[in-house]
Amino acid sequence: MSSDLLKSCGLRLTPSRKAVLDVLRNHSEPMTAEKIHTLACQSSRMGLSTTYRVLAQLTEHGLVLKNDGLDGFCYYQLHTHTHRHTLHCSVCGAVVFMDECPLETLESQLAAQTGYIITSHSLSFTGICPACQKKCPPDISHTCK
Structure with a gap:
């Protein structure tokens, strides 16, 4: 292969x-x-x-x-x-995949407005997973390791 x-x-x-x-x-x-x-x-x-x-x-x-x-x-x-879109934990590095593409409508609109043939896109969110939120104080959770 x-x-x-x-x-x-x-x-x-x-x-x-x-x-x-x-x-x-x-x-x-x-x-x-x-x-x-x-x-x-x-x-x-x-x-x-x-x-x-x-x-x-x-x-x-x-x-x-x-x-x-x-x-x-x-x-x-x-x-x-x-394609698959992801959600990343900025503390532990965990990755969660989104099942649906929230950008399909936006992609169609952009193609119609600009005349582009859009061949791909990516979307990634970064946040703090529930497990890391429990380990970190709320006011500094974005920097807790």
Whole structure:
């Protein structure tokens, strides 16, 4: 599967690309490059710079989606040509997926108003999950770790 996916983009299968794709395929939640690297290194030895390079190549060829998190990290996920929106806890890093897309109507309106063909969108909310709210005083809960 990895080989066909890469071949369709003009890329050859390397151990590093296979390891990164396997990690992304086995985890539906968006992950940082560091987390992907840690998991990919369980099956293939590579440096962190190689992981970043592979992610950049896969993103450039449209196989991986990259989103900037409000926490300063970039999050990567396999581009399945379906999209999911997320809610991130800024304290513990938990991710909750939203089942519905609240942007479909807005996307249609924007396309009609601007003439654009909108090919994708992303939406990410950041907040504090209920478990972290219980651990942190209310007045400083946004900074509690």
